Amino acid sequence: MINWKLDLRLLAFIELFIGFLMLIPTALSFRYQEADAMRGFLIAYLGIAIFCSITLILIGKPKTKTMYARDGYLVVTLTWVIATAFSAIPLAASGAYVDYSSAYFEIMSGFTTTGATVLPEIESLPKSILFWRSQTNWLGGMGIVVLFVALLPALGVSGSLLVGAESVGPTKDKLTPKIKNTAIILWSIYIGFSFLQTILLVFGGLNWYDAITVTFSTMAAAGFCVKNSSIGAFGSAYVDIVVTFFMLVSGANFALYYKALSGKISSVFKDGELRVYLGIWAFVSVFAALQLSFSSTYGSFFESLRYSAFQTASILTTTGFATANYVHWPAFSQALLFLLFFIGGSAGSAGGGVKVIRIVALIKMGRAQLKQRIHPRGVFQVRVGQTTFREDLLVSIATFFGVYILTGVVGAVVISLSGADLITSFSASFLCLGNIGIGFGEVGPTGNFAFLPSWIKWFCSFLMLVGRLELFTVYVLFSKHFWKH
Amino acid sequence: MINWKLDLRLLAFIELFIGFLMLIPTALSFRYQEADAMRGFLIAYLGIAIFCSITLILIGKPKTKTMYARDGYLVVTLTWVIATAFSAIPLAASGAYVDYSSAYFEIMSGFTTTGATVLPEIESLPKSILFWRSQTNWLGGMGIVVLFVALLPALGVSGSLLVGAESVGPTKDKLTPKIKNTAIILWSIYIGFSFLQTILLVFGGLNWYDAITVTFSTMAAAGFCVKNSSIGAFGSAYVDIVVTFFMLVSGANFALYYKALSGKISSVFKDGELRVYLGIWAFVSVFAALQLSFSSTYGSFFESLRYSAFQTASILTTTGFATANYVHWPAFSQALLFLLFFIGGSAGSAGGGVKVIRIVALIKMGRAQLKQRIHPRGVFQVRVGQTTFREDLLVSIATFFGVYILTGVVGAVVISLSGADLITSFSASFLCLGNIGIGFGEVGPTGNFAFLPSWIKWFCSFLMLVGRLELFTVYVLFSKHFWKH
Ligand SMILES: [K+]
Ligand SMILES: [K+]
Numbered sequence: 001m002i003n004w005k006l007d008l009r010l011l012a013f014i015e016l017f018i019g020f021l022m023l024i025p026t027a028l029s030f031r032y033q034e035a036d037a038m039r040g041f042l043i044a045y046l047g048i049a050i051f052c053s054i055t056l057i058l059i060g061k062p063k064t065k066t067m068y069a070r071d072g073y074l075v076v077t078l079t080w081v082i083a084t085a086f087s088a089i090p091l092a093a094s095g096a097y098v099d100y101s102s103a104y105f106e107i108m109s110g111f112t113t114t115g116a117t118v119l120p121e122i123e124s125l126p127k128s129i130l131f132w133r134s135q136t137n138w139l140g141g142m143g144i145v146v147l148f149v150a151l152l153p154a155l156g157v158s159g160s161l162l163v164g165a166e167s168v169g170p171t172k173d174k175l176t177p178k179i180k181n182t183a184i185i186l187w188s189i190y191i192g193f194s195f196l197q198t199i200l201l202v203f204g205g206l207n208w209y210d211a212i213t214v215t216f217s218t219m220a221a222a223g224f225c226v227k228n229s230s231i232g233a234f235g236s237a238y239v240d241i242v243v244t245f246f247m248l249v250s251g252a253n254f255a256l257y258y259k260a261l262s263g264k265i266s267s268v269f270k271d272g273e274l275r276v277y278l279g280i281w282a283f284v285s286v287f288a289a290l291q292l293s294f295s296s297t298y299g300s301f302f303e304s305l306r307y308s309a310f311q312t313a314s315i316l317t318t319t320g321f322a323t324a325n326y327v328h329w330p331a332f333s334q335a336l337l338f339l340l341f342f343i344g345g346s347a348g349s350a351g352g353g354v355k356v357i358r359i360v361a362l363i364k365m366g367r368a369q370l371k372q373r374i375h376p377r378g379v380f381q382v383r384v385g386q387t388t389f390r391e392d393l394l395v396s397i398a399t400f401f402g403v404y405i406l407t408g409v410v411g412a413v414v415i416s417l418s419g420a421d422l423i424t425s426f427s428a429s430f431l432c433l434g435n436i437g438i439g440f441g442e443v444g445p446t447g448n449f450a451f452l453p454s455w456i457k458w459f460c461s462f463l464m465l466v467g468r469l470e471l472f473t474v475y476v477l478f479s480k481h482f483w484k485h
Numbered sequence: 486m487i488n489w490k491l492d493l494r495l496l497a498f499i500e501l502f503i504g505f506l507m508l509i510p511t512a513l514s515f516r517y518q519e520a521d522a523m524r525g526f527l528i529a530y531l532g533i534a535i536f537c538s539i540t541l542i543l544i545g546k547p548k549t550k551t552m553y554a555r556d557g558y559l560v561v562t563l564t565w566v567i568a569t570a571f572s573a574i575p576l577a578a579s580g581a582y583v584d585y586s587s588a589y590f591e592i593m594s595g596f597t598t599t600g601a602t603v604l605p606e607i608e609s610l611p612k613s614i615l616f617w618r619s620q621t622n623w624l625g626g627m628g629i630v631v632l633f634v635a636l637l638p639a640l641g642v643s644g645s646l647l648v649g650a651e652s653v654g655p656t657k658d659k660l661t662p663k664i665k666n667t668a669i670i671l672w673s674i675y676i677g678f679s680f681l682q683t684i685l686l687v688f689g690g691l692n693w694y695d696a697i698t699v700t701f702s703t704m705a706a707a708g709f710c711v712k713n714s715s716i717g718a719f720g721s722a723y724v725d726i727v728v729t730f731f732m733l734v735s736g737a738n739f740a741l742y743y744k745a746l747s748g749k750i751s752s753v754f755k756d757g758e759l760r761v762y763l764g765i766w767a768f769v770s771v772f773a774a775l776q777l778s779f780s781s782t783y784g785s786f787f788e789s790l791r792y793s794a795f796q797t798a799s800i801l802t803t804t805g806f807a808t809a810n811y812v813h814w815p816a817f818s819q820a821l822l823f824l825l826f827f828i829g830g831s832a833g834s835a836g837g838g839v840k841v842i843r844i845v846a847l848i849k850m851g852r853a854q855l856k857q858r859i860h861p862r863g864v865f866q867v868r869v870g871q872t873t874f875r876e877d878l879l880v881s882i883a884t885f886f887g888v889y890i891l892t893g894v895v896g897a898v899v900i901s902l903s904g905a906d907l908i909t910s911f912s913a914s915f916l917c918l919g920n921i922g923i924g925f926g927e928v929g930p931t932g933n934f935a936f937l938p939s940w941i942k943w944f945c946s947f948l949m950l951v952g953r954l955e956l957f958t959v960y961v962l963f964s965k966h967f968w969k970h
Pocket of ligand 2: 598599600706707708803804805920921922
């Protein structure tokens with residue numbers, strides 16, 4: 001059973017809501033007197049108006065307000081697809097992007113917090129367009145649908161289904177019994193950190209425009225930047241440190257901040273995933289810094305650490321900012337960064353990828369297999385932190401990892417049809433799927449996606465969405481069971 | 486409980502048995518009057534004699550003949566480690582290899598049927614040494630320990646434990662109630678096919694030496710060749726076709742041949758894994774051939790198909806022969822071959838990698854997850870062919886895949902310490918782990934492993950063994966539970 005009328009109605013409201021959020025860059029286009037951008041935003045409003053009139057007036061009210069699991073997946077996936085479709089209009093209609101495929105890629109990259117760009121040159125674009133682009137990062141970070149649930153009247157069961165289909169990680173933390181309250185808490189923490197980062201960046205000498213756009217893409221683990229050479233453009237150790245810190249903040253489980261605010265600070269530091277997450281960051285940062293200083297890539301160990309700690313945080317949290325062209329780093333440091341492609345941020349964070357907790361669970365599952373072989377009649381459980389994972393959860397985690405890798409590898413084969421070499425295709429596929437945004441080869445920190453044919457840009461947009469919604473929310477729509485009776 | 490005395494005794498017998506098999510190349514060294522090689526073999530015999538005297542005479546008979554699961558893992562892993570240690574002596578002691586690390590790498594690559602070589606130039610080596618090198622391929626293909634079990638008096642439970650720890654695939658086919666008979670059947674089929682291939686190659690104009698050595702490495706899905714430019718050296722479409730056919734034979738489940746011989750031919754063609762395995766081969770061969778002919782890499786579609794069918798079979802079955810330098814093929818064809826790095830041969834075959842059946846199971850597990858999301862209260866089973874897989878088997882399959890990928894990625898980081906670029910490190914790690922033997926970058930079809938520092942050669946030997954024994958048989962020895970009480 002799919003409640004089409006209700007689903008379309010929700011979609012239309014979310015679209016109106018996106019239009020409301022687009023008022024900010026629209027105002028900026030007037031403020032900066034960017035006529036092309038103004039035209040772009042107005043065409044987008046026209047599109048949204050037509051879409052919403054048709055769905056709200058012609059289709060009419062649903063007979064029942066009951067939503068099923070399928071409606072959740074459908075609404076969330078369609079929200080992302082359609083929100084991107086309308087949000088991309090200003091980019092294409094303003095002439096800032098060469099075509100609509102490129103604009104769609106860019107905004108899907110924005111909402112999914114991938115941060116991969118088709119722009120070879122960024123700084124010449126209208127400031128209002130670049131602001132909107134960074135703003136999509138921020139909106140996608142905590143989830144468009146989650147924000148909608150937080151702001152609108154309680155949706156009851158529907159709200160839970162929607163948030164469940166959009167949130168990341170193998171298990172869903174219930175902060176409060178009511179999903180609306182959970183959504184409000186998550187977004188409040190997110191806004192709080194964003195406010196703090198902006199202030200700190202302005203304090204470091206950035207103007208408000210730069211500070212806000214950088215914050216948008218940091219807190220969302222997203223990676224767009226209004227500068228051609230990413231965060232490296234600011235050339236400031238202070239900015240690097242602030243951004244590194246907030247990238248790490250964005251890649252941790254937001255439920256932990258709620259726990260900390262509720263006074264349960266000791267339980268935060270006992271969290272298994274957080275410790276492994278920070279441990280990986282420290283390990284890779286230090287070892288890369290050691291090689292970078294030994295190889296004289298940078299002047300001193302501390303200068304090396306500045307760059308390695310930033311780049312490690314950037315890829316581990318799947319942010320994708322750059323302060324260094326790491327494809328010229330020595331092989332081992334590059335390989336360490338590549339290793340992070342198979343990990344990702346934490347569950348319940350703004351980060352993408354497989355998520356640290358799934359990797360931890362997989363390694364513990366491997367250990368349980370070893371014990372099983374030593375004591376064939378024993379039964380071994382997998383505990384992560386204080387929780388024992390049930391067998392069906394283990395199956396779902398390991399299946400996720402398998403399907404994730406297979407999707408990435410098949411994605412690389414599709415991308416190779418563009419003629420891109422193996423390392424470019426492979427890292428392009430995984431950087432889209434993991435919402436990382438930068439990779440190796442032609443899609444390294446100084447590269448971009450402009451060279452891909454249109455249809456592969458659409459395919460990459462699909463990969464980004466599949467990754468952001470953790471595979472199954474999207475894949476489920478391709479199952480014939482979904483469309484049965 | 487580990488029955489050390491029994492385990493060491495078994496090891497000594499297997500070592501004696503390896504010495505017995507070394508009589509063939511030793512005889513060849515006399516026949517070809519290769520003095521250096523003769524010396525090499527004699528030193529190896531001396532080593533084996535000392536080892537066996539110590540273990541058989543000094544340690545004495547075990548008190549009980551009872552073996553436990555742990556003994557199986559210990560004996561099998563040690564057999565491979567020690568058999569390689571002694572078998573590598575002739576290579577190093579004859580001066581044919583620059584050092585013992587290289588010789589050990591080469592023989593581990595031989596027994597594990599990896600087929601990766603440290604030799605930049607092959608044809609100048611003593612023929613008896615090259616014969617022994619190819620012979621290790623053949624011995625490893627169906628399993629050294631399995632051969633031992635087949636030839637010696639019945640070992641009862643011990644035999645099952647040993648064969649279980651050495652055989653590949655998520656489930657073990659029991660052809661007959663007695664493990665000794667199963668071992669005899671498998672080895673007989675293997676010898677039968679080998680005999681047939683040798684005759685067909687001689688019929689195609691190869692001399693007996695070339696025909697036998699090529700057969701050794703084909704039937705084992707192993708990939709050593711006595712020619713510098715691998716199978717391409719023969720420059721014969723007939724040879725290419727024969728080798729392609731027997732590579733495909735070696736990468737299929739040998740239990741199917743037993744079924745066919747028992748008259749159950751219809752059940753063979755209904756086998757799910759076989760159909761997918763051949764399907765992947767046909768799909769990749771044809772699509773690569775289409776691109777190769779469109780891009781004018783080769784003259785015609787059929788010439789393209791000759792090379793693509795060979796190379797696809799070579800990498801899918803994890804043989805690693807080459808008739809083309811595919812790193813110069815267009816990107817998509819290369820990516821298709823790279824995709825095969827994540828698949829591998831069939832369960833119960835001579836091939837390595839993840840195995841087709843595990844990939845099939847993973848995809849079906851993904852589908853079951855989708856159904857679960859559509860009908861949250863339903864219970865969905867995973868069926869492969871005619872069998873429903875139990876949940877613990879699914880956990881073990883998906884865990885295997887996860888640990889396999891993580892091992893490969895961490896392996897790539899270790900190999901990158903040599904300074905090798907990303908694609909070289911990544912493919913070197915996975916070609917060792919999957920026992921494939923050829924990859925991309927510096928370890929492509931015309932490359933070799935000579936450039937690696939000694940300690941990384943040892944690390945690669947470890948990866949090959951871990952892959953050949955399907956991770957857990959080796960990893961279990963690193964678990965503290967293994968060594969407890
Ligand atoms: K990103
Ligand atoms: K091989």
